[in-house]
Amino acid sequence: MTLAASLLSGDRLSLARVLTQVENDTPVGRQILDELFPHAGKAHRIGITGAPGTGKSSLVNQLARHYRHTVDGSNPYRVAIVAVDPTSPFTGGAILGDRVRMRDLAGDPGVFIRSMASRGSLGGLAATTAAVVQVFDAAGFDVILIETVGAGQAEVDIARLAHTTLVVETPGLGDDIQAIKAGILEIADVLVINKADQPGAEAAERALRNMLEMNHPANGTGFWLPPVLGTVATEGRGVQELAAVIARHQEFLRQTGGWHVRERFLLQTEMETILHAELVSRWRAAFPEDAYRKILSDLVERRISPYQAVERLLS
Amino acid sequence: MTLAASLLSGDRLSLARVLTQVENDTPVGRQILDELFPHAGKAHRIGITGAPGTGKSSLVNQLARHYRHTVDGSNPYRVAIVAVDPTSPFTGGAILGDRVRMRDLAGDPGVFIRSMASRGSLGGLAATTAAVVQVFDAAGFDVILIETVGAGQAEVDIARLAHTTLVVETPGLGDDIQAIKAGILEIADVLVINKADQPGAEAAERALRNMLEMNHPANGTGFWLPPVLGTVATEGRGVQELAAVIARHQEFLRQTGGWHVRERFLLQTEMETILHAELVSRWRAAFPEDAYRKILSDLVERRISPYQAVERLLS
Numbered sequence: 001m002t003l004a005a006s007l008l009s010g011d012r013l014s015l016a017r018v019l020t021q022v023e024n025d026t027p028v029g030r031q032i033l034d035e036l037f038p039h040a041g042k043a044h045r046i047g048i049t050g051a052p053g054t055g056k057s058s059l060v061n062q063l064a065r066h067y068r069h070t071v072d073g074s075n076p077y078r079v080a081i082v083a084v085d086p087t088s089p090f091t092g093g094a095i096l097g098d099r100v101r102m103r104d105l106a107g108d109p110g111v112f113i114r115s116m117a118s119r120g121s122l123g124g125l126a127a128t129t130a131a132v133v134q135v136f137d138a139a140g141f142d143v144i145l146i147e148t149v150g151a152g153q154a155e156v157d158i159a160r161l162a163h164t165t166l167v168v169e170t171p172g173l174g175d176d177i178q179a180i181k182a183g184i185l186e187i188a189d190v191l192v193i194n195k196a197d198q199p200g201a202e203a204a205e206r207a208l209r210n211m212l213e214m215n216h217p218a219n220g221t222g223f224w225l226p227p228v229l230g231t232v233a234t235e236g237r238g239v240q241e242l243a244a245v246i247a248r249h250q251e252f253l254r255q256t257g258g259w260h261v262r263e264r265f266l267l268q269t270e271m272e273t274i275l276h277a278e279l280v281s282r283w284r285a286a287f288p289e290d291a292y293r294k295i296l297s298d299l300v301e302r303r304i305s306p307y308q309a310v311e312r313l314l315s
Numbered sequence: 316m317t318l319a320a321s322l323l324s325g326d327r328l329s330l331a332r333v334l335t336q337v338e339n340d341t342p343v344g345r346q347i348l349d350e351l352f353p354h355a356g357k358a359h360r361i362g363i364t365g366a367p368g369t370g371k372s373s374l375v376n377q378l379a380r381h382y383r384h385t386v387d388g389s390n391p392y393r394v395a396i397v398a399v400d401p402t403s404p405f406t407g408g409a410i411l412g413d414r415v416r417m418r419d420l421a422g423d424p425g426v427f428i429r430s431m432a433s434r435g436s437l438g439g440l441a442a443t444t445a446a447v448v449q450v451f452d453a454a455g456f457d458v459i460l461i462e463t464v465g466a467g468q469a470e471v472d473i474a475r476l477a478h479t480t481l482v483v484e485t486p487g488l489g490d491d492i493q494a495i496k497a498g499i500l501e502i503a504d505v506l507v508i509n510k511a512d513q514p515g516a517e518a519a520e521r522a523l524r525n526m527l528e529m530n531h532p533a534n535g536t537g538f539w540l541p542p543v544l545g546t547v548a549t550e551g552r553g554v555q556e557l558a559a560v561i562a563r564h565q566e567f568l569r570q571t572g573g574w575h576v577r578e579r580f581l582l583q584t585e586m587e588t589i590l591h592a593e594l595v596s597r598w599r600a601a602f603p604e605d606a607y608r609k610i611l612s613d614l615v616e617r618r619i620s621p622y623q624a625v626e627r628l629l630s
């Protein structure tokens with residue numbers, strides 16, 4: 001049996017092996033991705049993003065428990081967790097350390113947890129995350145929770161992978177943080193105020209709701225206006241309500257055709273990324289090395305501008 | 316006289332007009348960039364980045380004053396400030412509002428301030444910032460202060476434009492924020508603890524220094540180990556020391572050849588970005604539209620994988 005077939009039959013060890021091949025972008029990994037591709041496209045991909053310290057990991061933990069136990073006792077969802085840390089710290093990454101909190105889930109055969117840190121380019125990380133998510137999808141996981149830390153372009157790229165994106169905030173964020181909030185609001189389908197038992201939680205919820213009602217492009221159009229929910233993840237409070245909102249968003253996407261639009265956009269983007277890289281590498285292989293070096297050196301000496309250099313390269 | 320020539324002669328209104336053309340990426344703007352290109356490459360480009368509320372803008376303000384008054388009374392530096400807000404908020408951006416604090420500089424003909432917010436893609440913002448910085452460079456500004464907010468990929472891209480990057484923190488950031496700090500440390504040439512009169516400042520300085528000594532790849536190699544400095548920007552405290560460290564870093568780059576390496580890397584990246592876009596757009600113009608649509612539809616229906624789609628597109 002091939003590795004892909006063995007994964008499709010539900011073998012956990014094969015899944016782990018495939019993930020390693022795919023993460024390292026090996027030829028075997030690419031071939032397996034091709035084999036798995038027709039089997040993917042069914043899972044509900046849920047993104048969870050927010051600054052460090054907002055309690056994202058606890059919330060992901062609780063959502064996973066909920067999907068394992070509450071949805072349907074006789075036939076619970078299979079849940080994959082992909083924890084992505086694009087901040088590429090010297091020391092390994094806080095988000096990876098957080099995984100120890102998930103020990104209670106780790107023994108459950110219906111849960112698979114994979115942590116990924118940035119190695120090299122952030123663009124590469126988004127591509128690798130997409131591939132890993134596809135593997136879980138083909139392997140038959142019903143829900144894939146994609147957790148990312150921070151508020152930058154990497155999160156936006158990774159959020160594009162999700163059908164439903166939760167942005168997690170905490171109460172008491174000063175006005176200072178307004179700019180970051182505004183940036184991340186654009187990717188949110190659901191806003192979660194975690195640690196809602198802390199002072200200022202209701203005010204934060206109200207402020208976010210006002211901001212959305214004033215500024216969100218969807219407001220008044222009948223489209224999805226991101227709901228604002230309070231949770232206390234450490235105690236599991238609000239998690240059931242959150243899961244209900246997530247299910248409602250999934251239903252909304254299916255009814256409006258948004259689900260298909262997101263799938264289409266994602267696949268087209270993935271194809272174009274590969275196409276562009278391939279076009280560049282073919283052109284580069286065909287272009288004489290010494291001529292390239294000469295043009296580059298003229299550029300660096302400021303004899304020609306970047307646009308003029310490209311004109312010469314393509315003439 | 317052409318607009319470019321008029322800018323090179325020091326005309327402020329022409330500078331403003333050129334900046335607008337370049338920001339809007341007009342054909343005129345591109346042509347002017349080509350004309351200005353041989354005149355650029357002299358300015359010291361200094362990046363200042365950090366989370367909202369760290370006092371970056373005040374620090375930039377103080378550095379600008381310092382360069383205007385303290386360096387050499389008879390022949391002060393000309394200073395350009397480029398304030399970039401990549402968080403693309405609904406409401407216009409906190410960093411733009413901060414510019415009112417710079418009113419005392421605005422009357423000085425040796426200072427030019429330009430604020431830029433994200434419109435559309437973040438990649439585009441980095442390219443536009445690079446172009447704007449080149450215009451200031453050609454116009455003869457000695458120092459260009461590039462201020463960005465946040466901690467994401469956009470900052471990393473914009474930091475690449477700088478010879479010297481300052482990362483601004485404040486005391487009392489919890490352990491929570493460790494991940495973001497670690498991410499941004501990789502781009503820092505100088506670490507500034509602003510609001511150093513607040514409790515916890517010394518502890519924060521010590522923690523950052525320890526972290527750097529333990530983890531920084533440059534440690535023990537004779538390369539540049541980012542110094543950690545305390546400042547109180549609102550009172551101008553520590554600004555002179557900071558300017559001295561910046562000058563020391565510039566000297567280090569010149570002596571080690573790092574200056575030339577950064578210039579070369581930047582120009583090559585700029586050229587390759589233009590080249591790649593052009594390769595893709597030429598290929599796309601030559602490929603039959605209906606064949607492209609057919610392959611895309613096979614992909615979206617999951618009959619072929621993204622890699623298989625690209626194989627067909629290029630066969």
